[in-house]
Amino acid sequence: MVEPKASRGGALHPLAELTRVRMLEFLREPEAVFWVFVFPVLLALALGIAFRESGATSYRVGVTDPAIADRLAGAAGLTVMTMEPAPALEALGRGRLDIVVEAAPGESPLPQFVFRFDPARPEGRSARLAVDDALQRAYGRKDLVEHRDEPTAERGSRYIDFLIPGLIGLNLMGSGMWGIGFSIVVARTRGLLKRFAATPMRRPHYLVSYALSRLLFLVLEVAAIVGFGWLIFGVAVRGPLLALLAVAIGGGLSFAALGLLVAARSRTIESVSGWMNLIMLPMWLLSGSFFSYERFPEAFWPAIRLLPLTAVNDALRAVFRGEALLGGALPELAVLAVWGLVSFAIAVRRFRWH
Amino acid sequence: MHGTENGRTVAARCVGLVKRYPGVVAVDGLDLEVRRGECFGLLGPNGAGKTTTVEILEGLNTPDDGVVEVLGQRWGTRDDRLLRERIGIQLQETQLADKLTVAETVRLFRSFYRHGRPVDEVIALVSLDEKRSARVGKLSGGQKQRLALACALVSAPELMFLDEPTTGLDPQARRHVWDVVESFRQGGGTVILTTHYMEEAARLCDRLAIVDHGRRIALGTPAELVASLGADQILELHAGGELDPDRLGTLPGVAGVSARNGGWMVRVRDVGAALPAVLGELERAGAPLEQLTTHQATLEDVFVHLTGRGLRDG
Ligand SMILES: Nc1ncnc2c1ncn2[C@@H]1O[C@H](COP(=O)(O)OP(=O)(O)OP(=O)(O)O)[C@@H](O)[C@H]1O
Numbered sequence: 001m002v003e004p005k006a007s008r009g010g011a012l013h014p015l016a017e018l019t020r021v022r023m024l025e026f027l028r029e030p031e032a033v034f035w036v037f038v039f040p041v042l043l044a045l046a047l048g049i050a051f052r053e054s055g056a057t058s059y060r061v062g063v064t065d066p067a068i069a070d071r072l073a074g075a076a077g078l079t080v081m082t083m084e085p086a087p088a089l090e091a092l093g094r095g096r097l098d099i100v101v102e103a104a105p106g107e108s109p110l111p112q113f114v115f116r117f118d119p120a121r122p123e124g125r126s127a128r129l130a131v132d133d134a135l136q137r138a139y140g141r142k143d144l145v146e147h148r149d150e151p152t153a154e155r156g157s158r159y160i161d162f163l164i165p166g167l168i169g170l171n172l173m174g175s176g177m178w179g180i181g182f183s184i185v186v187a188r189t190r191g192l193l194k195r196f197a198a199t200p201m202r203r204p205h206y207l208v209s210y211a212l213s214r215l216l217f218l219v220l221e222v223a224a225i226v227g228f229g230w231l232i233f234g235v236a237v238r239g240p241l242l243a244l245l246a247v248a249i250g251g252g253l254s255f256a257a258l259g260l261l262v263a264a265r266s267r268t269i270e271s272v273s274g275w276m277n278l279i280m281l282p283m284w285l286l287s288g289s290f291f292s293y294e295r296f297p298e299a300f301w302p303a304i305r306l307l308p309l310t311a312v313n314d315a316l317r318a319v320f321r322g323e324a325l326l327g328g329a330l331p332e333l334a335v336l337a338v339w340g341l342v343s344f345a346i347a348v349r350r351f352r353w354h
Numbered sequence: 355m356h357g358t359e360n361g362r363t364v365a366a367r368c369v370g371l372v373k374r375y376p377g378v379v380a381v382d383g384l385d386l387e388v389r390r391g392e393c394f395g396l397l398g399p400n401g402a403g404k405t406t407t408v409e410i411l412e413g414l415n416t417p418d419d420g421v422v423e424v425l426g427q428r429w430g431t432r433d434d435r436l437l438r439e440r441i442g443i444q445l446q447e448t449q450l451a452d453k454l455t456v457a458e459t460v461r462l463f464r465s466f467y468r469h470g471r472p473v474d475e476v477i478a479l480v481s482l483d484e485k486r487s488a489r490v491g492k493l494s495g496g497q498k499q500r501l502a503l504a505c506a507l508v509s510a511p512e513l514m515f516l517d518e519p520t521t522g523l524d525p526q527a528r529r530h531v532w533d534v535v536e537s538f539r540q541g542g543g544t545v546i547l548t549t550h551y552m553e554e555a556a557r558l559c560d561r562l563a564i565v566d567h568g569r570r571i572a573l574g575t576p577a578e579l580v581a582s583l584g585a586d587q588i589l590e591l592h593a594g595g596e597l598d599p600d601r602l603g604t605l606p607g608v609a610g611v612s613a614r615n616g617g618w619m620v621r622v623r624d625v626g627a628a629l630p631a632v633l634g635e636l637e638r639a640g641a642p643l644e645q646l647t648t649h650q651a652t653l654e655d656v657f658v659h660l661t662g663r664g665l666r667d668g
């Protein structure tokens with residue numbers, strides 16, 4: 001029986017149905033769920049442990065003479081190991097020692113030592129100061145001033161505090177681009193896009209459904225990483241959660257649009273993967289997810305800040321630090337809006353349905 | 355207007371259709387007229403241009419030349435979506451999403467149409483009720499094909515396009531598909547179908563066009579086409595020596611002869627008269643008989659007669 005107009009026979013609005021099946025397909029793909037939800041948390045855990053700052057740092061000192069070890073025994077912040085010169089130098093070269101101390105007797109009436117360390121490594125330079133200080137005291141130097149240490153251990157300035165927003169940014173980029181790019185190219189190679197094009201479906205609905213399903217999932221993704229960082233490492237969001245949500249949505253939609261654009265014409269998984277890597281790799285390096293882009297020459301910063309991942313990372317960090325609520329992130333949101341709108345407009349026009 | 359006037363009796367037509375690809379003319383000046391309520395078949399070998407023709411009719415491909423009109427409307431002149439509401443399509447090579455269930459898939463397609471059948475009704479129509487909640491990836495080939503039919507039927511279309519709906523299916527699955535097509539016909543629907551199975555064309559089609567190299571080489575009802583051979587029996591023979599086709603063709607009871615696969619295909623009006631005459635001719639020519647079969651003339655023989663090749667010779 002043919003039913004009355006527009007009741008759609010038990011189905012919802014096409015946009016709702018398209019979004020619904022997108023989400024079902026995603027949830028039924030265990031690999032995708034792993035990469036989107038589990039992987040970033042594992043990465044945060046691994047990096048958080050590797051780079052954790054354990055309050056009092058201890059420098060690893062190799063000495064070639066037990067007499068030196070005796071002198072250094074008891075000095076705070078030094079872990080002293082006595083070894084042969086050759087293995088000691090090798091350990092220094094591999095970064096397992098911060099400094100090697102050798103006795104170097106000569107004409108001078110004072111005890112003489114050689115410090116071997118890599119001045120390019122901050123640990124090397126600090127270890128040199130600490131060892132020098134400990135030796136001077138051990139040989140009887142008297143302090144001329146007194147001081148008291150008051151460590152501030154400021155929350156929010158550890159590496160993990162820097163890392164968590166960067167991981168959220170990376171995840172928004174990765175799941176937006178891979179998730180969307182792959183499913184579209186797979187649908188194209190299976191002839192499914194052509195089949196849809198043969199129905200009265202409004203074509204932009206198809207593209208918008210990808211963005212909508214991303215919106216729903218990105219809330220979960222961001223919540224997973226934020227919750228993990230907070231529970232395990234005490235990384236707090238000092239700004240309002242609403243601002244965090246706004247930035248995440250801006251980033252998520254912008255990357256979804258970029259993913260649609262990259263997948264707009266590709267006919268093979270190989271070609272879409274190539275384009276994805278070409279676009280994402282520079283942002284992995286430049287956009288300050290794992291280390292600050294301020295390490296690059298200052299002349300490059302304005303260009304780096306125009307990249308969508310940089311915009312997401314900067315805006316997320318501003319929210320984590322609780323700076324200037326959302327107003328402070330307006331330039332970044334503008335960058336994301338431009339990327340998103342321009343990509344979407346081009347994707348809709350250039351989209352290949354078969 | 356002329357077009358709309360025709361739209362009452364003509365479901366689809368094309369005139370002088372041409373589609374060229376680099377190095378090949380896929381469709382070479384094809385004329386077709388499909389009447390409302392009929393099942394029209396395009397029968398032809400691989401690469402004949404069937405899919406290209408059908409996809410142009412479906413508005414998925416654009417011709418280089420020629421006129422196309424479907425349900426009284428030309429693609430690209432008014433809102434194409436209105437036309438899409440009225441047609442149902444099964445493409446030759448669509449793999450529906452593996453991760454969705456039968457019901458989810460049909461429901462998605464249903465949502466694209468303003469009018470149509472309820473989801474459960476369509477699933478029942480193609481007898482997939484038991485597989486409602488099964489993932490598409492777990493269906494058999496025949497079940498997948500019926501699901502594709504369900505997606506074409508879900509809008510209760512006036513005109514349905516089926517591009518090789520049974521290729522690769524076993525005989526039972528094929529009959530199952532035929533039943534679905536026939537019940538759609540009984541409801542008054544028009545079908546345009548491509549196939550290279552002559553049994554399928556003979557069983558389902560009211561009229562058919564035989565196409566080869568993008569050209570229509572014959573048109574008519576299956577019975578008319580078979581009758582055009584002027585014979586109701588076909589005698590296929592292989593002999594171990596030279597035979598003269600002119601002599602063979604003029605023997606008593608014989609309507610004509612053509613070469614086929616290194617042997618001969620003799621069209622026979624009267625087996626009783628022809629068989630002794632043919633054997634006599636073999637003897638006269640000194641060509642020992644190696645193999646001889648006879649069968650009722652079919653559409654396949656029409657194709658062989660017209661082209662010298664079989665439908666599935668490649
Ligand atoms: N997109 C294309 N690009 C180039 N050539 C094409 C394209 N599509 C079809 N052709 C060529 O056009 C000719 C007709 O192809 P078509 O698919 O219409 O044949 P068909 O009758 O459907 O064959 P089959 O029975 O194998 O499905 C073939 O020679 C094919 O190689």
Ligand SMILES: [Mg+2]
Nearest residue numbers: 404405406446
């Ligand atoms: Mg074909």
